[in-house]
Amino acid sequence: MQTFLFPSFFLRIERRLECLLKGLDCFMNPFIRRVRKLTPAQAIVSYYFLAIAFSVLLLRLPGVHQPGVKITFIDSIFTAVSAVSVTGLSVLNVSETYSTFGIFMLMLVLQLGGIGIMSLGTFIWLVVGKKIGLRERQLIMMDHNQHSLSGVVNLIIEIIKILLLIEAIGALLLTLYFTQFYDTFSEAFIQGLFASVSATTNGGFDITGQSLIMFHNDYFVQIIHMMLIILGAIGFPVLIEVKAFLSNKNKNFRFSLFTKITTVTFGLLLLVGTIVILALEMFNSFRGMSWHEAFFTALFQSVSSRSGGLVTFDITEFSQGTNIFMSALMFIGASPSSVGGGIRTTTFAIAILFLINFARGKNEIQIFNREIQLIDVFRSYAVIILAIFMVFVATIALSISEPTLPITAIVFEITSAFGTCGMSLGITDQLSTFGKFLIMILMFIGRVGLISFLFTIGGRSTKTKYQFPKERVIIG
Numbered sequence: 066m067q068t069f070l071f072p073s074f075f076l077r078i079e080r081r082l083e084c085l086l087k088g089l090d091c092f093m094n095p096f097i098r099r100v101r102k103l104t105p106a107q108a109i110v111s112y113y114f115l116a117i118a119f120s121v122l123l124l125r126l127p128g129v130h131q132p133g134v135k136i137t138f139i140d141s142i143f144t145a146v147s148a149v150s151v152t153g154l155s156v157l158n159v160s161e162t163y164s165t166f167g168i169f170m171l172m173l174v175l176q177l178g179g180i181g182i183m184s185l186g187t188f189i190w191l192v193v194g195k196k197i198g199l200r201e202r203q204l205i206m207m208d209h210n211q212h213s214l215s216g217v218v219n220l221i222i223e224i225i226k227i228l229l230l231i232e233a234i235g236a237l238l239l240t241l242y243f244t245q246f247y248d249t250f251s252e253a254f255i256q257g258l259f260a261s262v263s264a265t266t267n268g269g270f271d272i273t274g275q276s277l278i279m280f281h282n283d284y285f286v287q288i289i290h291m292m293l294i295i296l297g298a299i300g301f302p303v304l305i306e307v308k309a310f311l312s313n314k315n316k317n318f319r320f321s322l323f324t325k326i327t328t329v330t331f332g333l334l335l336l337v338g339t340i341v342i343l344a345l346e347m348f349n350s351f352r353g354m355s356w357h358e359a360f361f362t363a364l365f366q367s368v369s370s371r372s373g374g375l376v377t378f379d380i381t382e383f384s385q386g387t388n389i390f391m392s393a394l395m396f397i398g399a400s401p402s403s404v405g406g407g408i409r410t411t412t413f414a415i416a417i418l419f420l421i422n423f424a425r426g427k428n429e430i431q432i433f434n435r436e437i438q439l440i441d442v443f444r445s446y447a448v449i450i451l452a453i454f455m456v457f458v459a460t461i462a463l464s465i466s467e468p469t470l471p472i473t474a475i476v477f478e479i480t481s482a483f484g485t486c487g488m489s490l491g492i493t494d495q496l497s498t499f500g501k502f503l504i505m506i507l508m509f510i511g512r513v514g515l516i517s518f519l520f521t522i523g524g525r526s527t528k529t530k531y532q533f534p535k536e537r538v539i540i541g
Contacts, residue, residue: 109517113149113509120145120174129167136162139498146505148174150512151404153269153374153487154478154504156494160274168255168272172262178512179266179297179404180228224301227308228265235261235293242285264293267404269374269487276376277365282358287365287377294373295335300327300400322435323411327400330414331371338367338394342387350382370394372405374487381490385473388490392477395484396456398511406485406511408452415445448515455510456483459503466499467492482507 123129125141136144140156147154148171163171240250240257247253256272263270273279280286296304303324310318343351343363351359365377370391380388398407418430419442430437459479464472474490481488482504496504510518 110513113513116177117142117145117149117509120149120177123170123174124148124167126166126170128164129170130162131164131167134162139501143501143505144171145174146508147487148268148270149178150406150485150508151175151178151266151268151372152406152482152485152508152511153263153267154482154489154493154508155270155487156496156501158274159270160272163272165255168259171270172259175262175266175268175270179262179268180225223305223308227301227304228297231293231296232261232265235265235289238289239286242289260290261293264290264373264375265297265404267294267297267372267374267399267485271375278377278379281362281377284357284361287361290373290375291365291368294368294371294375295331298372298399298403298405299331300324300403302402303327303400322433322437323401325433326414327410330410331400334371334394334397334410334413335367338370338390339364341390342366345384345387345390349384349387350378366391367394370486370488371397372399372403372407372484372486374481376488380488388473388477391488392480395477395480395486395488396452398484398486401514406483406508406514408448408515412445412448415442416449419445444516447519451515451519452483455507456480459483459507463500463503466497466503467495470495478504479507483511485511 121141124145125138130136136157143154143156146152159168159171236254236258238257239260240254243253243257244250247256259270259272262268271277277286277290300323302321306320306324310320339360340363343359346363347359351362354362362378365375366380369375371394380391383391396407397413398409399405400410401412415430415437418432418437422428422430429439430442456476456479460472460476463475463479464470467475470492471490474492477488477490478492480486485508493504
């Protein structure tokens with residue numbers, strides 16, 4: 066009998082799914098028609114708003130919370146925004162708030178934010194056999210800061226394959242290692258899987274209740290987490306090019322300028338971050354530590370400050386100088402087309418390269434036998450100026466709404482939100498409703514990207530039909 070029951074069971078499931086899809090189609094069609102009238106940047110922002118609304122529903126499903134636990138609607142929105150933006154700032158303790166089912170829902174939202182709404186949507190379209198049109202390709206290009214429409218669909222497929230492979234390897238290694246700390250394999254598996262997803266997506270969430278502080282002297286766990294954070298933050302195009310290089314299919318393969326600048330900048334920031342944190346805390350919070358313990362603490366915080374959000378040490382014990390320096394690292398953030406936020410590494414690199422070349426009397430930037438286009442320099446400084454202005458205004462607003470909080474902690478919280486890092490000096494749960502909304506806006510902008518945010522405000526681009534005479538202006 067069972068051989069006949071199974072086909073009928075799956076047939077009923079298929080019919081229900083068809084009904085559900087038809088209902089979603091009826092619900093989404095008016096929304097999609099309106100979105101099609103928007104610019105690509107405005108459409109991306111709209112889709113991320115939709116993703117946040119969907120995530121709020123997921124995180125308020127029956128059985129998501131622990132028995133007897135009730136959280137306010139504003140806290141659910143805050144958690145959803147933090148997860149979609151893969152930030153990790155939280156006004157609640159995840160391990161004490163969410164059930165096992167809720168933890169899996171949170172992982173799903175982290176995947177949505179890490180992979181990207183357009184990437185995940187494109188993958189679903191490909192699975193169901195839908196043709197990827199010009200409009201969808203434009204949205205993918207905008208979501209991943211690409212300059213060309215060609216190859217964007219293949220880019221999405223490669224991103225999802227690489228990201229899932231990294232998460233699977235990380236989950237396997239951590240699960241096997243965690244079996245010595247937890248009573249059952251299932252508990253070790255949940256801990257390992259969540260840790261891998263959170264680290265790879267640079268989500269910053271944890272279900273241990275105290276981040277990775279319990280593994281302060283466990284260098285294996287730290288190295289695995291650092292590798293996962295770096296692979297998620299260095300940029301998907303870099304990983305795709307490294308994969309192509311290792312495959313040796315093309316003997317004339319050459320790394321792109323983007324990959325070279327990104328890798329060098331990422332490595333230098335990691336090295337400088339480690340040295341500065343080590344120097345600032347050597348005679349402060351690191352006093353009494355062995356050299357390797359101090360080194361790994363500084364190294365992990367340098368890696369995690371870029372957008373990871375996890376800690377192996379109580380950062381409230383750091384000096385104000387270290388916290389301000391880490392705020393600068395979070396402000397810079399991760400690389401473009403990655404899971405991280407901030408002004409991005411290439412923006413920072415181009416700005417520094419321009420200053421160096423300008424000081425030498427050059428009007429162009431030449432590096433790695435290539436010349437960077439002037440429009441990229443304009444974009445870099447536009448992003449930096451807007452980001453500084455936004456952080457400045459947010460700092461003033463939050464210092465007024467939260468007058469009892471230290472200014473260093475406020476700046477740290479703001480740059481952590483904008484850089485989608487997730488580190489905090491312990492003030493997130495003390496924020497007022499206004500403060501929470503302000504942090505949510507910063508997390509959202511950090512995930513969407515300042516370029517998309519600028520284009521959203523600016524609307525459709527128009528070409529100038531005429532030019533005025535040029536005239537020099539006294540500068541400096």
